[in-house]
Amino acid sequence: MPELLPLRVAGLALVKTPGALVRGLWSLLRTVGGLGALTLWDLVLVLINNVTFKRRVGSVIPPGLPGHNGVWPEFVPPTPSDSRSPCPVLNAMANHGILPRNGRDIPLDVLAKKIDQTCNVSPTVTRSVNAALESNFGRRIIDLGDLCSPNVIEHEASLTREDFYFQPDVSKPSASLCKRLLAQAGDRPTLSAADFSRFASIRRAESKAHNPHFYMTLGHKLFGSANCAVLYEVFGGRVDDIEVMLLEERFRDGWEPRCRGRMGFTNAQFHLRTLQIELGIKSVKADPFSDAAAVEPRPERS
Template sequence: MLNSLANHGYLPRTGQDIDAETLRNALQSNSFDPGAFSDIILLALSTSTTGNSSTFNLADTAKHNIIEHDGSLSRDDFFHGGNDLNLNPAIWGQVFSHFSNDTISIETAAKARLDRVANAKETNPEYSQPSGDTGSLAETAFYLMLFGDRVDGNARTEWVRIFFEQERFPFTEGYTKKEPVITIDEIEAMIGKISAVAE
């Protein structure tokens, strides 16, 4: 999400020296109530290596278990010592292999997430999610709500693929921003639906 916001110019394209107000405005401009991200904004600022505690760089957010987390749908776990900033084609391929229809239901998305988390736990002896898998649950909720219905999911598969693989919003493919913005209550409701799906 943050990379996509930078790629479209809602955040500095350099990914550097981002302040809280700029991030709030970028979220507000792209379908989310920035109040829903207050904790994440504070976490992002806590990672700062800019020399200014009121700004951060996108690369700073890769610090383990701050915003970066184990069991990501598209990034490798920190434990493996690889690149946890950029798309990992093998990990994303495993997740995307679940998406065989034109749209992704809540059940399909939830099972893809569970499969990814199970794989991460099998391959990472230090797997941890301090907030109880909230990171990967939120990832799934965000794409379902952005590219589908904010209540029922059914995200367009091609739009989700573009978002993850090209780190951009699929505007040219027909995507339009959500109005009104998605709230924390709606996000929590979608997370609850995802959590309710078992293998």
């Protein structure tokens, strides 16, 4: 009877709600338990790094793997049909054939393993990255170009890419921005954490001032600082290494990861360095004559 419909709906809600609550609670417990296990695992790796000898120079990457003793597979620039990301390191891995050269159909497990081997980062780092990618894209196989999706991994105020508003193809580096980042070191051979924070401060101010579609969440800010942490730790902040990586998206001959811990660059190191760089970012005024002011706007994002 129609007059009983609200009661039936209420009854179904009462029956279904406990099940939904149980499933939600179980999902929460699994998440918390997974984070706890990952954190414990990472702390063990930190301990091992601190009580064992670092990997020898020339053997940071084990024998038999690409990059051992600084010898990298042939560099081949991408073709127009190849898929590339906003991440210069992933692009370089594809350009050297460590990842599929076309940048397509890469299982996340393969991506994690190759990053571990190439950059000497711990599996706890790549496990966290893979979880974020799977959560964002809802699948375990991706193209590098998927990472160009606006405001997912890609974000405004990048230190090496123009904002989407000015350059929709964020897979391509901006030579001007890359050179400005490198110039932060002045006469020094390395970029410091403070250098990355300073240029990030400038880029955020420029983007906010000149990009009418500026959008940046806390997550985007932390991701940007995390990218800086990689350049600081994995590349040691060395200008000669970073210059080739950013402008040509290849590994310089003789380069190997500067983080030489036996268990690799851990989540703890990664998060602490990211936090240091993020906390060093200040609110500054944009230079009205900066590059961003002179870039011709492109079509609005759909």
